[in-house]
Amino acid sequence: MTVQNKGEPGSAKPYLQIDRLTKKFGNFVALDSVSLEVYEGEFICFLGPSGCGKTTFLRAIAGLDIQTSGTVMQDGADISALPPAERDFGIVFQSYALFPNLTAERNIAFGLENQKVGKSAIDKRVNELLELVGLPDQGPKYPAQLSGGQQQRIALARALATSPGLLLLDEPLSALDAKVRSHLRHEMKALQRRLGVTTVMVTHDQEEALTMADRIVVMNHGVIEQVGTPTQIYREPDTLFVADFIGAMNQVSGRVNSDDRITIGELSFKSRTHGLASDAPVVAAIRPEDIVPRDPRDESEAENSLEVEIDDMEFLGSFWRVSLKSSALGEASLMADLSINATRTLAAEVGSTIRVALPADRLWVFPPAGSL
């Protein structure tokens, strides 16, 4: 199995094809006709708030909770109705589900035994995997004697032991403390890249998704809001939910003015309008780091610029997050991230007035929530 495709959509055949998957629990629709294609070697993250259906989605792919309708194709074969044991995947749960009475190496070997593999071959494979997850000496220990991070890696090794075509990770890092978590992120990502195993990970942590995934599937209320690379998801959110859920985002209500302009408060801004009718209510959104401070000495009337008063300032180490108000904008206030340098140049302090620009290509316009 050579890895020639590094998760570029559009090239080659998808490894995993999911078509209109619906899962109902009684009257509750946990998954509403979701479709997705995953390419070989890709690292996919299902991201969303709790209850969005991401875990249900993963469990349907694993066959643990088989969907009510819709199909799942893996490597060209229809596995929609197959029980987990007849599918090809390895899985790591949030709890790791390590067998407490077996040592780390016995845990890893669990899937290898009973498979017509010789004992020495098993030992070799176990050592290889221990090496792979960076715990070569921890084999004889019981799970309770290992740290959380170590347990997590043993669980990963166990899932990889049988060389599955698909690796499923159900919030594998969320039980760990922050430091271990960020360390393991990189390690896991590196490992996945090295092995080239197609991976689907469920997480509610956007940072995790942004740093690890080749592509992110943002989910909400049982549907997919957007699928895209981390930068796409971050820079070009398709929906208000995505815009809101990923990163910080200013949101201000306004109205469509004309084809390329919107009105917020008393001000008019150049913006995309996605063909929305004139006078339609919209929510305009812009990330704090995209608000550009203007040099006070530059007197030119630049596009989308306005005068604001600094309402509050919060020092966040490498930058300042400042809260901006303007009577022209009405009640709304804007958050802007200003570099330390910029605040110094602007002599920004609470109460002072500065000019900022909201670049049109950074300004996103969505229909208000609930209007769809």
Place this chain on the structure above:
Amino acid sequence: MTELADTAPAAPLIKPKTSKDDRIMVGFILVICLYLLITLAFPLYAMLSKSFSTYAFDLTNFEFQVNAGDGWSEPFSAAEQNDKIQKFKPKDLVTSSDGRLATTEFFPDFSFRSPTLYRLRQVRGDTSFLFGTERVDDTEWHEYSSNDFRRIVIRASGDTGLDNFRTYFSTPALFRSIENSLFISFLSTIITVSLAFGFAYALNRSTMRFKGLFKLVAMIPILVPSLLPGIALVYLFGNQGMIKGLLFGESIYGPIGIVIGSVFFTFPHALIIITTALAISDSRLYEAATALRASRWRTFWTVTIPGARYGLISAAFVVFNLVITDFGLPKVIGGQYNMLAVDIYKQVIGQQNFEMGAVVSVVLLIPALLAFGVDRYVQKKQVAQLSARSVPYVPKPHRQFDRICLAYCSLVAVFIVGLIAVCQYAALIKFWPYNLSLSLDNYNFEVMDGGGWDSYTNSIQLGLYTALIGTVVVFVGAYMVEKVNGFFTTRSAFQFLAMMPMAIPGMVLGLAYIFFFNNPDNPLNAIYGTLAIMVICTVTHFYTVSHLTAVTALKQMDREFEAVAASLKQPFQRLFARVTVPVCLPSILDISIYLFVNAMTTVSAVIFLYSPDTTLASVAVLNMDDAGDIAPAAAMGMMIFYTNVGARLIHQFVSRKLVRTTQAWRGG
């Protein structure tokens, strides 16, 4: 998007393919369901139908001819004759299987000296009459002289209906037992729960010494048959009792004896539940109370009692159920005070009236089922309460309070140890109260009723088989029902069946077994009278608690083990053997010792089932006491006690050993 979805063909519905594992597991569930149906549901059904099986004299089937010297009259039926003389109302004709009615009753002016001749025949052959003691069930005419005719009684024939219940509720001597049973159960419940609460409170909230010892002592009653305290009470308060003066002339035989004995044998059950309830209470509430300067008394009523209320209610119902269904104790010390469970015995054994025995069983089922239902409801609530994370309470020393607690616990401990010690002393006395020298004569069980030493070895066999087979059946059943996917109906049916035994009194179960298994049409008839039927009965009788223990242990296992094993293409049985069983081993051992101890002490269910080869020690205690051999009964009771203590010690030893080898991982 929505438009698109509407026009595109609907996604195919998926019918999940069940895995081999699931099919095997469902197979197991069905087998155990079947087991519970056969060992529980069918026998109960047989018993229920027995309670509706009535007997009445079918007067239409008997025809007379009379010849008073002027030739034979036309044949006339007893029914016609009854209409004529207006002798019996329909309710008078209802009787039991052994009902007999003299034919002379139909002839008001009958005289055995008259020369009148009588003829009698049955229209159909499904009834019978007796001439003297000879049974006649043909349809011929039989001719009798009047002197012979007075020796004829007609027998009842079977029917179905509510007549047995009608008879029951119109016989004060019978239905008054309901009142008695309820009264004794209420009273015992109140006393036991109060005492146990005090004991648990002292254990949980004080820093007194000897807590470990008190805990051990409090568990003693579980190790002996419920009738043993009755024997001790006879020695203490009987007419020759050591301290009978304490009763101020009241008789121990009756309500007083039953209540004291009931408190003794139900105490540990209440204590376990209440201790658990107190142990989960949140210390933060106490800190808050202290901060608010609430008095100890106020804290007790506003924090402690409400916190433990579900435990208290649960304990109350368990005790109530134990008392109302207990048979051994009222049998030994109840005197003339009739209780429902003893009534079943009296009806069946004393009067061979199986139908009425079944009726009393049905009556006894009702309070037991009610108590069970309420208990289940309360337990559900308690689980919800438990879900919040709380900080366990750690008592602080308080000299006076600790002293009171110590005194109180010592009193209770003296009561428990005292009764047991009296039994042991009684067992060693040669001939109470006339010859107080010590001897082992009372251990010579061979010359007593009850089956001799064989019954002791039988009991141990029963205990071992019950523990072994019961543990396997219960644990496998619990595993399947916990871990199989889907099959919701089958699983809930199984859950229901598994909970049922707790609500079924032992007497009722035993009687139901006679009706079901001793039916020649039943292919399982062969096990009747063997050790096997008693093993099955005992396993079923104690199924619920074992099942709950197993389920609790299994629930603590990670829910995803099965998913992991499936993803690794490992069959569930491998996971079961390599992980589930080893991890649950402590609970499995607990289940076995529970089954063993109960098999050693149970009387009620097996009293109807033992055969000469399978007499049991616990039944021997009852029978020897019944025959007046009270000292040997005490001796056998103490043998059961020591055996159970031994079994507990072995259990501890084995557990510790196994824990060391299989549970090394727990150390961390």
Place this chain on the structure above:
Amino acid sequence: MLPRFIRKSSLLACTAAVSMLAFGQAAQAVDLTVYTAVEAEDLARYAETFNKDHPDINIKWVRDSTGIVTAKLLAEKNNPQADVVWGLAATSLLLLKSEGMLEPYKPKGVEKLDKKFVDKGAVPTWVGMDAWVASICYNTVEAAKHNLEPPKTWRDLLKPMYKGHLIMPNPNSSGTGFLDVSSWLQMFGKEKGGWEFMDRLHKNIARYTHSGSKPCKLAAAGEIPIGISFAFRGAKSKAKGAPLEIIVPEEGVGWDMEATAIIAGTSKLEAAQTLVDWSITRTANEMYNTGYAVVAMPGVAKPVEHFPPNLLDKMIKNDFEFAANNRKAILAKWLERYDSKSEAK
């Protein structure tokens, strides 16, 4: 096993054991399931004595109190487990007979038995072994403490001084109890007199026991001064050293007999008949005589130690047919009148 063996370790028994072994190997042994209510301590002796003559028949005892054995037999009516009943109250056997559960059989030598010990049927369905006679167990030590005179008659027991000092078996759970009740009805009047007697007796009774032998054992243990029970039990307790007096009331005493019958439908009819034949032999009667003063074969009985000597004369002419055919009605009436004693207080 050991204590039983030591007790019986006469030379004879040893020889028997040896010969049993020898025969046991030669002949094909038949297992007979025998239901009995004979006292546990006598069973081994019965089997041993029988096996001396018939080593090829192996008796498997099912022993329990009369009520339980009867209940068992009735419960098993459609599928009998027993081959033979040896040593069950005739009253119970009459009950089984009325259910058609007994196999009529005329054992060899039945004519040698006292007529009242044989079923009246053309072919008898049961044959008696020995009589089991009601009497009063009187604890001299306890009676002295309460200044109680020894009663001479049943009617003496009605005296107020005995109030609370009497115990008798409950006829609804004990055959002995029923025997007492039925004898009082026969002696004092079936319609009225008997019941009046019991009404007054009831006032003096401390409590009713479930078992028939218990009142005597309780009297022996001093738990109660006077227990209404049966002579055999009293004699045994007396032999053990209890300060007991066995009183045979002057009006006469009720009795029942232990009897033997074959269960209809047994697959081992031949062996069953052999056992029944043997059960009425002189040897067997002598064997019964060890414990019972009155046995079925006239002239066999020798006085039994501790037994009152006048027992045989005092036995009433018991009407078993009356007892059997009216049992249900009598018990129901008794239940209605007396079985809620504690409530009456």
